[in-house]
Amino acid sequence: MKPSILYRISSVLLLLFAVGHIVGFCQSDPTWGVDALLGSMRSVHFDVQGFSRTYWDLFLAAGFSVGVFYLFAAVLAWQLGGLPAETLAVMRVTVWALALCFAAITVVSWRYLFILPIVFSMVITLFLTAAAWLSAKTR
Numbered sequence: 562m563k564p565s566i567l568y569r570i571s572s573v574l575l576l577l578f579a580v581g582h583i584v585g586f587c588q589s590d591p592t593w594g595v596d597a598l599l600g601s602m603r604s605v606h607f608d609v610q611g612f613s614r615t616y617w618d619l620f621l622a623a624g625f626s627v628g629v630f631y632l633f634a635a636v637l638a639w640q641l642g643g644l645p646a647e648t649l650a651v652m653r654v655t656v657w658a659l660a661l662c663f664a665a666i667t668v669v670s671w672r673y674l675f676i677l678p679i680v681f682s683m684v685i686t687l688f689l690t691a692a693a694w695l696s697a698k699t700r
Contacts, residue, residue: 562691562695563695564641564642564646564649564693564695564696565642565643565644566642567642567688567689567691567692567695568638568639568641568642568688568689568692569638569639569642570688571638571642571685571688571689571692572635572636572638572639572642573635574681574684574685574688575631575632575634575635575638575685576631576632576635577681578631578635578678578681578682578685579628579629579631579632579634579635581677581681582624582627582628582631582678583624583625583628586624586627586628587620587621587624599617601616602615602616602617602620603615603617634659634662634663637659638659638689641655641656641659641692646696649696650696650697652696653693653696653697656689656692656693656696657693659689659693660686660689660690660692660693663682663685663686663689664690666682666686667679667682667683667686670682670683
């Protein structure tokens with residue numbers, strides 16, 4: 562398989578991952594019994610560098626930041642998919658950094674999350690790693 566196809570598939574998966582994360586990361590199920598905790602996260606304010614914030618603000622910022630990163634990674638993967646093989650071979654640090662980044666996300670997902678982000682991050686890592694590997698071989 563050509564690296565360009567693997568990058569384009571990765572891009573679509575990353576886009577789905579981003580949308581799923583942005584829509585779902587701050588949802589909770591009443592059966593989890595975390596309503597009091599979430600209420601506390603939303604209501605307790607503290608000052609940080611001159612700004613009044615809550616833990617909920619910090620949680621939202623982290624969650625949206627991850628979603629924005631996934632969107633950027635989707636655009637990057639799509640762009641990599643459109644590059645000639647010679648250019649990809651020269652960009653080996655970038656393509657391997659992207660693959661290793663998602664390998665690290667897979668480890669974090671495995672340790673702290675649940676099946677959907679684990680599967681998405683594993684599959685994305687596999688596609689990005691295969692694309693990086695094939696990009697180096699086409700040189």
